[in-house]
Amino acid sequence: MDLYAVFGHPVGHSLSPRIHRMFAEETAQQIEYERREPPLDGFADALRAFREEGGHGANVTVPFKEEAWSLADQRSERAERAGAVNTLVCGETLYGDNTDGEGLINDLRNNLGVGLAGKRILIVGAGGAARGVLGPLLAEQPASLVIANRTAGRAKVLAKAFDDIGNIEGRGLDTLAGERFEVVINATSSGLEGEVPALPESVVSDGATAYDMLYGAEPTPFLRWAERNGAFRVRDGLGMLVEQAAGAFELWRHIRPSTEPVIETLRHDTR
Numbered sequence: 202m203d204l205y206a207v208f209g210h211p212v213g214h215s216l217s218p219r220i221h222r223m224f225a226e227e228t229a230q231q232i233e234y235e236r237r238e239p240p241l242d243g244f245a246d247a248l249r250a251f252r253e254e255g256g257h258g259a260n261v262t263v264p265f266k267e268e269a270w271s272l273a274d275q276r277s278e279r280a281e282r283a284g285a286v287n288t289l290v291c292g293e294t295l296y297g298d299n300t301d302g303e304g305l306i307n308d309l310r311n312n313l314g315v316g317l318a319g320k321r322i323l324i325v326g327a328g329g330a331a332r333g334v335l336g337p338l339l340a341e342q343p344a345s346l347v348i349a350n351r352t353a354g355r356a357k358v359l360a361k362a363f364d365d366i367g368n369i370e371g372r373g374l375d376t377l378a379g380e381r382f383e384v385v386i387n388a389t390s391s392g393l394e395g396e397v398p399a400l401p402e403s404v405v406s407d408g409a410t411a412y413d414m415l416y417g418a419e420p421t422p423f424l425r426w427a428e429r430n431g432a433f434r435v436r437d438g439l440g441m442l443v444e445q446a447a448g449a450f451e452l453w454r455h456i457r458p459s460t461e462p463v464i465e466t467l468r469h470d471t472r
């Protein structure tokens with residue numbers, strides 16, 4: 202059986218093993234999928250050991266995505282831009298890709314029926330989670346993409362790194378009063394502390410789609426806030442997680458699994 206693993210720290214709660222086992226069952230692929238939790242300074246060693254064991258491919262999650270990027274011998278263009286790798290294909294050389302943006306876009310388009318072409322999009326946050334999806338978001342050709350961050354400087358630097366591929370602007374959260382968007386994506390980690398970014402209600406009040414990259418058994422604080430303030434539709438990041446996994450699975454096994462039954466099963470089990 203071909204060996205795969207997810208590397209993260211912590212990784213104990215990762216749903217990736219379940220997701221990939223469901224994909225494998227559905228597509229009749231013989232794979233083994235494990236969790237690996239190297240010490241914070243031990244990712245390179247753990248990855249080397251995994252390849253020596255015959256590991257075929259890996260998913261990489263927080264906090265190792267940037268290190269995976271530097272360890273890869275070759276990278277896809279989208280990984281190159283993202284500065285982070287979430288999927289490794291282990292062969293003679295180590296190939297790094299990033300399926301996070303594809304996962305977000307597929308969840309929005311295929312599962313929610315929300316296309317991004319011509320839309321006014323707001324992405325909140327300017328850390329690794331935001332950076333990982335900006336290239337694919339711009340490739341959808343939105344009318345405009347605003348990155349807003351608590352620390353305005355980070356948003357500006359990030360926008361500059363992508364402004365050759367689309368209409369993108371970096372701002373502080375405090376510059377958004379009165380502005381309306383059609384799609385608002387929360388890429389901050391604020392929900393982990395039970396907080397909501399300090400946004401004016403206008404950003405969702407015109408019937409926006411509000412999307413949180415985080416997910417949990419309960420609606421996230423951002424999604425509760427968006428619902429109270431007039432969002433038309435709210436959705437957490439569980440679908441993105443499954444869709445990015447499908448992208449990785451396809452890279453490894455050259456077969457595309459169906460995501461809908463997996464999302465439904467996980468949704469059911471986390472409630």
Ligand code: ATR
Nearest residue numbers: 326327328329330331351352355389390391396398
């Ligand atoms: P990640 O890889 O998850 O993006 P990160 O690089 O640490 O992690 O970035 C976290 C993001 O969440 C940042 O955009 C951060 O804003 P700052 O750059 O101003 O720190 C944002 N963030 C975290 N907690 C927040 C809060 N309570 N309100 C608003 N933004 C928050």
